[in-house]
Amino acid sequence: MTATRVVGRSLPRMDAPGKVTGSAVYAADFALPGMLYGKVLRSREPHARLVRIDASRAVRLPGVRAALTAADVADVRYGGSVKDEEVFARDRVRFAGQPLAAVAATSLEAATAALAAIDVVLEPLPPVLEVAAALAPGAPLVHEGWAGYAALPILHRDGNVCNRARIVVGDVERGFEEADRIFEQRFTTPSVHQGYTEPRAAVAQWDSAGQVTVWSNTQLPFEIQNTLAEILQVPLSRVRVVVPGIGGGFGGKLRVGVEHFAALLARKTGRAVKVMTTSEEELTAAYARQPAIVELKTGVTSDGRLTAREGRLWFDTGAFAGSGPGVASVATLMLAGPYRIPNLLLEGYAVYTHKTNFGSFRAPSGPQANFAVESQMDIIADALGLDPLALRLKNIVREGEEGPTGQVLTAVGLDECLRKAADAIGWKERRPAPGRGKGIACGWWTTTGGSSGVYLKINPDGSVALNTGAAEIGTAALTGAAQVLAEDLGVDLTDVNVVSADTLSTPFDFGAQGSRTAFAVGNACRAAVADLKRQVFALAAGHLGVDESALELRGGAVVAPAAGRRATLAELARLSQASGGGLIAHGTFVAPPTAYDAKRVEGHVYPAFHSPSFHAHAVDLSVDAETGEVTIHRYVVAQDVGFAMNPTYIQGQIEGGVAQGLGQALSEEIVYDGGRVVNANLTDYKMPTAVDVPRIESILVQHPSLVGPFGAKGVGEPPNIEPPAAVANAVASATGVRITSLPITAEKIALALRERPR
Amino acid sequence: MARIPLSLRVNGEAHDLAVEPHRTLLDVLRAELGITGTKENCLEAECGVCTVLLDGMAVNACIVLALQCREREVTTIEGLAAGGALHPVQQAFIDLGAVQCGYCIPGMILAARAYLDGNPTPSEAEIREALAGNLCRCTGYQKIVDAVLSAAGAEVPARR
Numbered sequence: 001m002t003a004t005r006v007v008g009r010s011l012p013r014m015d016a017p018g019k020v021t022g023s024a025v026y027a028a029d030f031a032l033p034g035m036l037y038g039k040v041l042r043s044r045e046p047h048a049r050l051v052r053i054d055a056s057r058a059v060r061l062p063g064v065r066a067a068l069t070a071a072d073v074a075d076v077r078y079g080g081s082v083k084d085e086e087v088f089a090r091d092r093v094r095f096a097g098q099p100l101a102a103v104a105a106t107s108l109e110a111a112t113a114a115l116a117a118i119d120v121v122l123e124p125l126p127p128v129l130e131v132a133a134a135l136a137p138g139a140p141l142v143h144e145g146w147a148g149y150a151a152l153p154i155l156h157r158d159g160n161v162c163n164r165a166r167i168v169v170g171d172v173e174r175g176f177e178e179a180d181r182i183f184e185q186r187f188t189t190p191s192v193h194q195g196y197t198e199p200r201a202a203v204a205q206w207d208s209a210g211q212v213t214v215w216s217n218t219q220l221p222f223e224i225q226n227t228l229a230e231i232l233q234v235p236l237s238r239v240r241v242v243v244p245g246i247g248g249g250f251g252g253k254l255r256v257g258v259e260h261f262a263a264l265l266a267r268k269t270g271r272a273v274k275v276m277t278t279s280e281e282e283l284t285a286a287y288a289r290q291p292a293i294v295e296l297k298t299g300v301t302s303d304g305r306l307t308a309r310e311g312r313l314w315f316d317t318g319a320f321a322g323s324g325p326g327v328a329s330v331a332t333l334m335l336a337g338p339y340r341i342p343n344l345l346l347e348g349y350a351v352y353t354h355k356t357n358f359g360s361f362r363a364p365s366g367p368q369a370n371f372a373v374e375s376q377m378d379i380i381a382d383a384l385g386l387d388p389l390a391l392r393l394k395n396i397v398r399e400g401e402e403g404p405t406g407q408v409l410t411a412v413g414l415d416e417c418l419r420k421a422a423d424a425i426g427w428k429e430r431r432p433a434p435g436r437g438k439g440i441a442c443g444w445w446t447t448t449g450g451s452s453g454v455y456l457k458i459n460p461d462g463s464v465a466l467n468t469g470a471a472e473i474g475t476a477a478l479t480g481a482a483q484v485l486a487e488d489l490g491v492d493l494t495d496v497n498v499v500s501a502d503t504l505s506t507p508f509d510f511g512a513q514g515s516r517t518a519f520a521v522g523n524a525c526r527a528a529v530a531d532l533k534r535q536v537f538a539l540a541a542g543h544l545g546v547d548e549s550a551l552e553l554r555g556g557a558v559v560a561p562a563a564g565r566r567a568t569l570a571e572l573a574r575l576s577q578a579s580g581g582g583l584i585a586h587g588t589f590v591a592p593p594t595a596y597d598a599k600r601v602e603g604h605v606y607p608a609f610h611s612p613s614f615h616a617h618a619v620d621l622s623v624d625a626e627t628g629e630v631t632i633h634r635y636v637v638a639q640d641v642g643f644a645m646n647p648t649y650i651q652g653q654i655e656g657g658v659a660q661g662l663g664q665a666l667s668e669e670i671v672y673d674g675g676r677v678v679n680a681n682l683t684d685y686k687m688p689t690a691v692d693v694p695r696i697e698s699i700l701v702q703h704p705s706l707v708g709p710f711g712a713k714g715v716g717e718p719p720n721i722e723p724p725a726a727v728a729n730a731v732a733s734a735t736g737v738r739i740t741s742l743p744i745t746a747e748k749i750a751l752a753l754r755e756r757p758r
Numbered sequence: 759m760a761r762i763p764l765s766l767r768v769n770g771e772a773h774d775l776a777v778e779p780h781r782t783l784l785d786v787l788r789a790e791l792g793i794t795g796t797k798e799n800c801l802e803a804e805c806g807v808c809t810v811l812l813d814g815m816a817v818n819a820c821i822v823l824a825l826q827c828r829e830r831e832v833t834t835i836e837g838l839a840a841g842g843a844l845h846p847v848q849q850a851f852i853d854l855g856a857v858q859c860g861y862c863i864p865g866m867i868l869a870a871r872a873y874l875d876g877n878p879t880p881s882e883a884e885i886r887e888a889l890a891g892n893l894c895r896c897t898g899y900q901k902i903v904d905a906v907l908s909a910a911g912a913e914v915p916a917r918r
Contacts, residue, residue, distance in 0.1 A: 013855075197861045689899075
């Protein structure tokens with residue numbers, strides 16, 4: 001590859017100055033004159049009949065401008081793959097935290113007082129709180145009317161199961177017969193919250209023409225636009241969603257959260273209304289990661305060749321399907337692991353319970369499935385007397401081989417990732433001292449496809465406006481895309497300005513999800529530059545008096561090398577402004593479909609991983625023999641990023657993803673008791689602080705994707721996948737104790753150490 | 759509730775206000791004065807995004823009553839860049855890639871600034887301890903710690 005000037009360099013992100021000076025505006029900061037404050041009344045019961053709700057006393061309180069219940073909104077069910085959600089409980093409450101009513105008032109205090117004045121009578125019903133209870137014969141149905149809901153036709157739904165996704169390859173029974181040993185384990189993981197520091201927030205205002213504008217910190221403005229049009233029962237064109245700025249998302253800001261309450265209250269009052277969540281609402285009624293149960297049965301020959309795997313993963317998706325059916329699908333690909341296993345029977349279930357609607361969290365299904373798969377790989381290695389690294393190297397997928405659903409894998413950098421991570425951690429000395437051990441885990445992940453469009457506007461000073469429907473959620477993905485653009489145009493990154501995420505004016509984008517933004521928007525920028533070239537070459541040919549075929553775009557100018565003539569983009573933009581309305585180019589990208597064998601899948605909404613990434617994590621830690629406390633000495637990540645668009649921010653993704661993963665590994669859990677969350681605050685929900693996270697070493701492996709801009713692959717989600725498994729394996733290496741449930745708390749380790757045979 | 763007169767000095771400028779006794783400094787900064795660089799999240803002093811300096815000391819503005827700030831100097835992130843030039847901590851956060859979503863960053867920078875004022879040559883462990891009241895979910899803290907080390911003129915550990 002020829003040397004690059006802009007892309008591939010660790011340039012400072014474009015939005016950094018505003019963020020260090022406080023001038024960057026986030027949705028939580030957004031305010032309008034005369035704005036009211038909205039609050040939501042939520043059920044305390046996990047399952048109940050709504051006998052009566054009456055807000056008439058609340059609306060008469062001072063400062064209160066409106067109160068809404070189910071009776072005041074259209075009776076619509078909305079949702080992603082299953083339309084099972086409603087704005088307010090109508091006759092049945094399905095989780096503790098479900099909205100019952102919303103109020104708008106001139107102050108937050110008045111709104112809070114109004115909630116207390118709403119008369120609610122709930123008749124508690126026995127809740128279904130665990131997956132096992134939901135699947136038991138004769139279990140009460142969380143949705144008695146499930147069969148009548150609109151849903152994606154490919155889903156396999158049955159009662160409390162809102163999807164069963166399946167991969168079948170070969171014949172697992174025959175594969176188990178070929179095995180010398182069969183390993184069966186069960187693993188469990190709890191719900192964990194994305195932990196973004198900015199609460200979900202939205203401000204809505206209707207204009208006199210009947211259009212509502214919603215300023216929200218959503219990751220998916222175009223999806224929110226659709227959902228709001230459904231809920232509000234207005235044409236799509238009457239809804240405008242704008243993203244001012246986002247204080248972190250990690251998948252938790254994909255689906256409608258507070259936008260609909262703001263829009264409904266604003267319509268009712270004729271005033272702008274702001275709604276923002278509290279930490280308690282976040283931990284009880286948001287889109288936290290699905291709790292999971294994983295059962296894995298794997299056959300292996302005595303020399304360590306995997307012959308068959310039967311695996312099932314049950315997600316507690318809570319009271320509504322939400323992301324569950326899709327995440328259950330992705331889980332089956334993760335249960336295969338990045339391994340060559342000829343016989344597979346893998347199932348992912350999304351199961352309704354009376355809990356909040358769990359959702360997508362950075363690499364949804366990844367950490368849960370990987371914890372099981374990679375813990376079991378170490379269990380197998382120990383039992384067979386094999387080195388865990390050697391067992392992995394023997395079974396990993398390699399260039400040109402098939403993934404579990406038959407996709408042909410290319411740019412497979414996994415061998416290099418495993419070897420580099422192992423070398424860096426000093427794998428040869430795996431138990432350097434008593435109570436100290438090293439662990440390794442590897443995995444794969446997708447670069448989500450979907451389409452992206454961009455417009456480029458060349459300004460008369462030669463600067464470029466990049467107009468994209470994607471939102472910058474903090475990853476610096478739009479800085480990466482702008483680097484791609486600047487590279488192709490031959491301008492500097494500082495010549496590019498970004499306009500983003502306004503459904504009225506920016507081109508469509510599938511959204512800031514699935515590690516796709518820099519990848520997809522970057523490619524759309526490349527397409528836009530091609531369009532721009534056609535325009536400026538035609539313009540410059542006339543201007544310079546040379547043939548178009550003699551022209552090149554170089555250094556921010558159109559040049560005719562043979563004739564020794566050139567016209568800068570600034571000149572051409574001015575020329576175009578005088579003669580043709582200015583220079584605007586359009587570029588689009590849609591990830592090409594990844595071929596797979598459709599006969600291998602059922603109920604599957606995500607049958608192949610696009611431009612997959614591969615990664616290995618290695619950790620060196622000590623365990624206190626008395627307290628069970630874990631101290632991490634070193635943590636190494638080797639990640640195949642395809643091409644490092646901006647190494648600094650890729651390291652940032654790795655460091656942040658690992659920190660979040662270590663929280664899931666060691667300390668984080670949303671704890672339920674009787675269907676109610678008991679630790680709904682940031683003291684009892686334990687996210688890692690600066691003293692808890694070790695220094696993380698990043699090794700960027702680069703096996704270029706055939707599709708990504710300059711070979712880039714998705715980067716953002718993967719670092720969150722392997723930490724729980726890597727830590728579990730290192731704890732086992734250090735102590736001989738295998739913990740099969742997350743989080744791996746000091747308490748669990750200490751108890752296991754006491755029970756350990758001596 | 760009755761409003762009580764308050765002259766509040768923020769970033770060197772006096773504001774004559776009348777506030778209810780239960781109003782927090784955070785609420786007054788954001789809602790009354792429109793100074794939104796000070797962020798809002800947990801409102802229980804658990805996350806640190808609302809960190810400001812009160813007479814040079816880092817405090818969580820969500821649990822300080824506005825009336826407690828009478829005759830004291832409040833510094834927010836907007837007051838840190840003197841005469842348009844970024845404070846060295848701000849510049850280091852840009853240069854070392856310590857900013858992602860940025861929502862925790864104003865509080866983080868002010869906590870670091872206050873700490874460095876009292877301990878200009880801290881160790882990495884001391885910096886981590888000083889920032890332990892400020893949650894960040896994007897960065898894993900590493901580049902933030904490096905930025906503070908760099909602003910203090912210390913050597914930043916070589917990274918892989």
